[in-house]
Amino acid sequence: MIVILDFGSQYSELIARRIRETQVYSEVLSYRTSAEHLKQLNPKGIIFSGGPSSVYDQGAPHSDPEIWNLGIPVLGVCYGMQLMVQQLGGGVEKSDRGEYGKASLEIDDPTDLLTNVEDHTTMWMSHGDSVTDLPPGFELLAHTANTPCAAIADHDRKLYGVQFHPEVVHSQGGQALIRNFVYHICNCEPTWTTAAFVEEAIREIRARVGDKRVLLALSGGVDSSTLAFLLHRAIGDQLTCMFIDQGFMRKLEPERLVKLFAEQFHISVEYVNARDRFINSVKGITDPEEKRKRIGHEFISVFESESKRLGPFDYLAQGTLYPDVIESADTNVDPQTGERVAVKIKSHHNVGGLPKDLRFKLVEPLRKLFKDEVRKVGRSIGLPEEIVNRQPFPGPGLAIRILGEVTSERLNILRDADLIVRQEINRAGLYHDLWQAFAVLLPIRSVGVMGDQRTYAYPIVLRFVASEDGMTADWARVPYDLLETISNRIVNEVRGVNRVVYDITSKPPGTIEWE
Known part of the structure; x- marks a missing residue:
């Protein structure tokens, strides 16, 4: 190496x-x-x-x-x-x-x-x-x-x-x-291949887990889905996938996910409706770091309570990736002194939000992979293209695409706006050309006029970026007529929105997500 x-x-x-x-x-x-x-x-x-x-x-x-x-x-x-x-x-x-x-x-x-x-x-x-x-x-x-x-x-x-x-x-x-x-x-040889990684990962999973049971936090994204396939190949029925509906998913996704895994992949998924718990956990919270940490703690809390119902589990599997780790400055901690080398940008729910008294032992086979490497692994073990090419979606979900306090009203508004974005990006044939394309709700209101009447409603931010690995990103130069179509649909179809703006900030200096 x-x-x-x-x-x-x-x-x-x-x-x-x-x-x-x-x-x-x-x-x-x-x-x-x-x-x-x-x-x-x-x-x-x-x-x-x-x-x-x-x-x-x-x-x-x-x-x-x-x-x-x-x-x-x-x-x-x-x-x-x-x-x-x-x-x-x-x-x-x-x-x-x-x-x-x-x-x-x-x-x-x-x-x-x-x-x-x-x-x-x-x-x-x-x-x-x-x-x-x-x-x-x-x-x-x-x-x-x-x-x-x-x-x-x-x-x-x-x-x-x-x-x-x-x-x-x-x-x-x-x-x-x-x-x-x-x-x-250095006289290195090209031995770091997808096949080699899969073989080594399966061997390490079996050695680490033994005959113990593993609980996987399944979100339906490429990371957790690849991990589910990899773990299922390594340990079979020792794996239990649990999908926790925290209320921050996009429109219709929870139902689609459970059906897909059960009917097509034949991997059993335990569905847990925890929407009220999660929304209550971030009630009144506006600080993005605190929001992420509370969501992370709530995830673990739900896992612990639900795992007792399903039976004892020794391991919690997570789809943590290298970019998650580096942005949480986890790999930049000196192992001897504990001092950080780089400045932490933001915590990720599956890195910075974990409590110190975590009951589970963690198994994170993808921790050293970049997103493009995960996709290669997913393809090699049979993950369908519809999941392999799915755009990244943050673990805290729409909770970090609503700036400020998360409320049921704001979630419903953002879900409707996000669905329009996804529909139009797909119709334009640009879904796979963009690293991410999504909507953000700002916790402010601006004056507008609809039907000769004054409105006072939320603005929606469109965030479309191009990137290779998520470490750096540039705002996407999508056609103006596409932006116009999305804007017109949102202000006409989503009640509570009267303004749409486009984010033209690259990473750096910004981040891809707003929180």
């Missing part, structure tokens, strides 16, 4: 995803990971991520200097390159001119790391510091107009650094560079 040491970058997981696209396993660890621990893991290569700090700042994150003596190839990215230079005797200073966005890479040495990377290719820059002096043994590989040292190497020790970000899609030669590092420098 390739290990990524995270220095506080929110995109360390993106590096991991790019490596996995080469069919090589990658894993993210804290930058505090010791050289001794890395030696025990025996990775084929190590990548130092970027980060928000300057290497010369007081308290800036530094790695174990013994890493340079392990004989393992290292690639430093942005801050990771600057740290490499500083620790090995070179110089890093604040630049007279920062470099952000696209830059043309002028290649000085087209071999080794930059093999098959075209001269003058576009790479994505984001830095205010620059390398001023190379450490002993290093030589220049590439430069840009503003950055004399854009790529460097100590070929003998297999130490490399790049000032740009090869992991982002804007870097045209980025994936070729990553493949060079993974295959030609």
Whole structure:
């Protein structure tokens, strides 16, 4: 495998995803990971991520200097390159001119790391510091107009650094560079495949669970559905799927889900109507973090009470994914000190909302996968395309698409508006072209006029985004006539709404969901 040491970058997981696209396993660890621990893991290569700090700042994150003596190839990215230079005797200073966005890479040495990377290719820059002096043994590989040292190497020790970000899609030669590092420098083999993951996951599930029973929180999305199929293949009737209708689902979805699993998949699903409990749990709550945590606690509470009715369960299965974990800053916690490396953006109900006294043991076979990897796994084990290609839907459901307090009235309004969005996106043939397309209800009212009468009603926000993995996203440029059709239908068919707006914010700086 390739290990990524995270220095506080929110995109360390993106590096991991790019490596996995080469069919090589990658894993993210804290930058505090010791050289001794890395030696025990025996990775084929190590990548130092970027980060928000300057290497010369007081308290800036530094790695174990013994890493340079392990004989393992290292690639430093942005801050990771600057740290490499500083620790090995070179110089890093604040630049007279920062470099952000696209830059043309002028290649000085087209071999080794930059093999098959075209001269003058576009790479994505984001830095205010620059390398001023190379450490002993290093030589220049590439430069840009503003950055004399854009790529460097100590070929003998297999130490490399790049000032740009090869992991982002804007870097045209980025994936070729990553493949060079993974295959030609680290000598990895493409063994991280869907079939290999399924085989290993089934083996690990059986070893962990033994003859115990497992309770799965089934939502009907691709994550929990893939997990249901995977668990059923691994442990058969030891699995019990429970669908908890928390009242925050989209229109007609609870009924469709239970029927689909029972009649087509022949996987028994216990239906639990807990709508009143969940709505009461968030009554009067407007803070999004508190809302998520209360929903998470209520999930566990319902599971515990219902599991007693159905029989004892030792394990709770969850479809937690890598993006859930990284946004909750869970993988950025140092295992020895408990300190966080990155800033938490938001809690996810299946990560940040779990109580410390959880009675169940957790089994999370998908925890290290990205969404596109989950879809590949789902297809390989027979999950129908209608579920495989289902757009992501958050665990807390419509509760986090209603800003402020969640009420029955607001839920009904949003359900009706959301159904119109889905219907029109499907009619336009754009459902599979968009990462997500949904409606958001704002807890404010604005003045309108309908039938020569003044109205005072809610606005609906349309949020359509394009993305590859949910880590970054751009607002979707859908046709104006589609927006017009959706807007006209919502204001005419959904009572309580008199205004529709379109969110044109990318991620970052925003998030895909509003809460």
